[in-house]
Amino acid sequence: MTDTARGGLFRPIVPNQHSRVTYAELFFDLVFVFAVTQISHTLLAHFTPLGALQVTLLFLAVWWVWVYTSWITNWLNPEKTPVRLLLFAMTLGGLVLSTSIPTAFDGRALWFAIAYAAMQVGKTVFLWASTLPSQSLARANAIRITSWLAMSAVFWIAGGLAEGPSRLVLWAIALAIEYISPAVRFWIPRYGASSVADWVVEGGHMAERCAGFIIIALGESIVVTGATFAELTWTTENVLAFVSAFAGCLAMWWIYFHKGAEAGSEQISKSSEPGRLARLAYTYLHMPIIAGIIVTAVADELVLKHPGGHSDLKTVISAIGGPLLFLFGTILFKHSFRGFLQLSHGVGIVALCVLAWFASELSPLALSILTTSIMIVVAVWESISLQSSSAE
Structure with a gap:
């Protein structure tokens, strides 16, 4: 994000210096070893057209929650205790998400939906709260992302409560909202769309x-x-x-x-x-x-x-x-x-x-x-x- 005076919980911008991956981020990744295993085993157990479609949706959700967290920790500094605690909370959420994968379209659908929505919305609200008054562009972008993820969360929870084909449809809508949002640069009324130049990434x-x-x-x-x-x-x-x-x-x-x-x-x-x-x-x-x-x-x-x-x-x-x-x-x-x-x-x-x-x-x-x-x-x-x- 283009605010030059990044401070607080944000990573410092050091010219010509690579920001290293922290141990807290690597610890967070451990739960996704389990998630990937759950996905492959679920596909093996449900290798039908419907099963493949369901597993594809679950894979897209797992990847999206992980990559969004990587974007957040590209901006925020995991060496700061509040950010580290956020990652630990995300790790717990990821564990609940992963254990729910085999029965995500059955008995643990609501658990999967709650864990996913809480992880996505929770970390962007944290990003929003972490911006300083001087970081107007960072705050505007955090508001945009939170708005889109909050909208998709409604469909995730609704899908968790639904039964049969309705669940697949509602979750597909939720994923579509999330995957489209970066392509339209998180446009929302009043704030408009973010500029690509706003997204300073290490x-x-x-x-x-x-x-x-x-x-x-x-x-x-x-x-x-x-x-x-x-x-x-x-x-x-x-x-x-x-x-x-x-x-x-x-x-x-x-x-x-x-x-x-x-x-x-x-x-x-x-x-x-x-x-x-x-x-x-x-x-x-x-x-x-x-x-x-x-x-x-x-x-x-x-x-x-x-x-x-x-x-x-x-x-x-x-x-x-x-x-x-x-x-x-x-x-x-x-x-x-x-x-x-x-x-x-x-x-x-x-x-x-x-x-x-x-x-x-x-x-x-x-x-x-x-x-x-x-x-x-x-x-x-x-x-x-x-x-x-x-x-x-």
């Missing part, structure tokens, strides 16, 4: 926060793979499925972190409009990346348990869909700061689409090996191409 901190969530998702994938493999009788097929799952996870790490994460952090730190880039690249475009990792983890568990025979529809969708979502997200993410579409990622997307045509004829193990091979080729190709271009 780019390195935002990039590091989102990279941390990628680690959370990849870590959950490793936990699922290891826990499933430990319970099985170790046959040749299971061992190969285990190696393929690990190699696929490693390829995803390489594609995101080898060049992309650091380049994105540098670009947003140098950008004249870091708020715009943070909104596009880190708020919106990271969603398919993380969703792809979660869906791939579901596929890995399915393949580990049933590596032989023909691949059923559930295995095909998750084994192909996970890497597709990941590559779709990463190619757009890297385009947002490189200005061109990475050829290796595009070829990987095409290869996965071609593989989908005959995937049902393959065994789950063969399908896993092929999708992993495609991801490895993408990772190696990008590394070589970027190394060659930098050497010229």
Whole structure:
């Protein structure tokens, strides 16, 4: 936010200095390891069109509450005791939210809705209360955000009280309100819309926060793979499925972190409009990346348990869909700061689409090996191409 004299509970602006991620923020992230696990297990247990739609809505809610908190802690200073206490309260709310995920469309719907609404509205009211009289732009933006989140909270609570399809509709409306609000710059009567220039964001901190969530998702994938493999009788097929799952996870790490994460952090730190880039690249475009990792983890568990025979529809969708979502997200993410579409990622997307045509004829193990091979080729190709271009 453009108030130059930031003080009170706000992070100090230090030119040419990166604001580090604090231990309080990392502690807050721990609950989202559990949340991601709950989402993947819920998808595995309800792998139907309706179940997938419900889990998608829950995933979008979890991501949105986390990324909004990252924006808040980009402005506020978690080293200050009141902000730290806010994060601890948010951690408790996140734990309630996460434990409610498996039955969010059943017995614990209202708990999920209350936890979510309280986290979203509570932290923005805190931001509003934290602004000093001299921080007119920061206060106006806090009022705008609070107004939009309070409106969506009505639909969250109403959905928690509703039954059947009405709950899904009401929660979809609530999410639509929240996802549209940044795109319209939180316009409200009297205050109007915020300017992109109003959103001063510490780019390195935002990039590091989102990279941390990628680690959370990849870590959950490793936990699922290891826990499933430990319970099985170790046959040749299971061992190969285990190696393929690990190699696929490693390829995803390489594609995101080898060049992309650091380049994105540098670009947003140098950008004249870091708020715009943070909104596009880190708020919106990271969603398919993380969703792809979660869906791939579901596929890995399915393949580990049933590596032989023909691949059923559930295995095909998750084994192909996970890497597709990941590559779709990463190619757009890297385009947002490189200005061109990475050829290796595009070829990987095409290869996965071609593989989908005959995937049902393959065994789950063969399908896993092929999708992993495609991801490895993408990772190696990008590394070589970027190394060659930098050497010229």
